[in-house]
Amino acid sequence: MSSLAARRILLGITGGIAAYKCCDLLRQLTGAGAQVQVVMTEAATAFVTPLTLQALSGRPVRTALLDPAAEAAMGHIELARWAEVMLIAPASADAIARLAQGQANDLLTTCYLAFDGPKFLAPAMNQAMWRAPATARNVATLEADGVTVLGPASGVQACGDEGPGRMVEPAALVSALAAWADAGAEAPTTAEPSPWAGRHIVITAGPTREALDPVRYLTNRSSGQQGFALAEAAAEAGAKVTLISGPVALPTPPGVNRVDVESALDMLAATEAAFATADLVIAVAAVADYRASAVAPQKLKREGTEGLTLSLVANPDIIATLGARRGQDAHPVLVAFAAETENVVAHAEGKRSRKGVDFVVANDVSRADIGFNSADNCVTVVGPAGAEALPKMSKRALSAQLLHRFAAALRP
Numbered sequence: 001m002s003s004l005a006a007r008r009i010l011l012g013i014t015g016g017i018a019a020y021k022c023c024d025l026l027r028q029l030t031g032a033g034a035q036v037q038v039v040m041t042e043a044a045t046a047f048v049t050p051l052t053l054q055a056l057s058g059r060p061v062r063t064a065l066l067d068p069a070a071e072a073a074m075g076h077i078e079l080a081r082w083a084e085v086m087l088i089a090p091a092s093a094d095a096i097a098r099l100a101q102g103q104a105n106d107l108l109t110t111c112y113l114a115f116d117g118p119k120f121l122a123p124a125m126n127q128a129m130w131r132a133p134a135t136a137r138n139v140a141t142l143e144a145d146g147v148t149v150l151g152p153a154s155g156v157q158a159c160g161d162e163g164p165g166r167m168v169e170p171a172a173l174v175s176a177l178a179a180w181a182d183a184g185a186e187a188p189t190t191a192e193p194s195p196w197a198g199r200h201i202v203i204t205a206g207p208t209r210e211a212l213d214p215v216r217y218l219t220n221r222s223s224g225q226q227g228f229a230l231a232e233a234a235a236e237a238g239a240k241v242t243l244i245s246g247p248v249a250l251p252t253p254p255g256v257n258r259v260d261v262e263s264a265l266d267m268l269a270a271t272e273a274a275f276a277t278a279d280l281v282i283a284v285a286a287v288a289d290y291r292a293s294a295v296a297p298q299k300l301k302r303e304g305t306e307g308l309t310l311s312l313v314a315n316p317d318i319i320a321t322l323g324a325r326r327g328q329d330a331h332p333v334l335v336a337f338a339a340e341t342e343n344v345v346a347h348a349e350g351k352r353s354r355k356g357v358d359f360v361v362a363n364d365v366s367r368a369d370i371g372f373n374s375a376d377n378c379v380t381v382v383g384p385a386g387a388e389a390l391p392k393m394s395k396r397a398l399s400a401q402l403l404h405r406f407a408a409a410l411r412p
Contacts, residue, residue: 003181004174005033010083010115012108013053015043017158018090018124018167022048025089025170026056032174037079038062039108041095060397065107080114085180088112089150090124090167093135100138118180119147122173127154127163150176195407197238202278202332203231204271204285204318206246208264212310213296222286224248226337226377226395230282231256233399242278244270246285264288264315271318275325278332280406283319286339291315323356333409335359335402341366348382358409359383361402381405 009029013022022038029036038053038061050061062079088095088108095108099121104110112119121142129135130152143149151168205227210218224245231243232253241256244267252258259274261267264287275281290312300308319336326334334357340347341364348362363379378392381402390401 003178004029007034007177007181008082008084009034009036009177010079010086010111011036011038011057012086012088012091012095012111013038013040013044013048014088014090014092014095014108015041015046016090016092016124016167017047019044019047021167021170022089023052023056025173026053028170028174029177030057032178034177035059037083039079039111041106041108043092043094054394054396060394060400062107065110077114079111080116083115083117085118085120085177086112086115087120087122087173087177089120089122089173091121093123093125093129093132096121096123096135096138096142100141120150120173120176120180121147122150122167123152123165124167125152125165126157126159127161127165130163130165148176194238195410196234196403199239199279199410200242200274200277201231201234201239202242202244202271202274202281203227203234204244204267204283204287205231206248206250207286208246208267208288208315209262210264210288210291210315211262211295212292213298213300215299218288218290218292219247220286220288222246222248224250224285225375226398227282227284228253229395230284230399230402233396233403237403242274244274244285264291264318268316268318268321271322275322275332279410280333280335281319281322282335282337282406284337285318287318288315317355319357320355326356329411330358331411333358333406333411335361335406338362339365345380345382345387348380349387352382359406384409 013019026036036057037059038057040050040061040063045063050063054061098109099112102113104113139149150173152164153166153168154164155166156162157165206224207220207222212218228250231241234241235253235255242259243256244259244261246261259270261270267285267287293311293313319334323334336351336355336357338348338351338360340362344362344364348360352360360382361379362382363377375394376392377395377398380387380389
């Protein structure tokens, strides 16, 4: 097993062309089994996007010090407590100066001050900047504070100059961290037990298809992304996850038991089968409200007809059915998602009451930048404490935020 397996690494990235190397660095660290949380300065985002690094690390990238969503879950102090080791690569001349002066004017410098574990820096800058007396003084201050400075390397630079100032290669940085781990760093510890460890979470996702004939069906625009993101987050939190999915083109998240269904009746049967052992049921699926009263045995023909009239009957409301089945102990916790186009909070509050659920997560699907087929979402959570509007974020980041809130309602 790699000595970096399960190690918690806080990777700080500052502004500079060498930031592109962090993609390879992340790939090597995660490939060695490390858990890597990326924190970027604003300047760093001009060289490599947070979305790229999020895809490589599997974690939402942190960029803002005053981020309401992040401060509600893992703020700068929590980041510093979570990490075992901190690496800043590339470390620009500006970042080195601010760290040496003890500034805390962005998330990265604040995390640096709050973190009391081993720190590594990989400088990257123009050769003249590296040779400047001010930089030498700043580096000496950091080394006197116990920081390990890795490099820089010498060679041709992006500006055309040649000399010291290149960030050392990712493989060398990984080797340095592995050497730290091999030198007797304490084995990884779990900061706090997950409230979801050993719990059974049932999640419905995607659309349903309601057949009209052997060829045609009624459906909707749901992509399943939010339900799958919740399943992934729940599995990572240690839960046993049953994901009941309508027809979608998404891979099954690791560690998740997936049950594929087609119609609303299929989804109801699968959900009821998993209900008895569930601690939490999250109904994210966009279930068709109606189905054909009778499915044509052969393909409906257009020839000789002026039009087509469909006879539809209502489908069962899955989450309301489960709400009616719950005992007086209100177990399991029930969560309904509500896709709305107007009066989002009012409709969500009404649904929470009618369906007998603990939470309703409502989002405005009339917005083009969130919801169906979007990587982001922006929701309002209506629960026992009232309505809470969450800011726009990735569906994966939102999943962690939602699980954090639902945990408070778990039965001991």
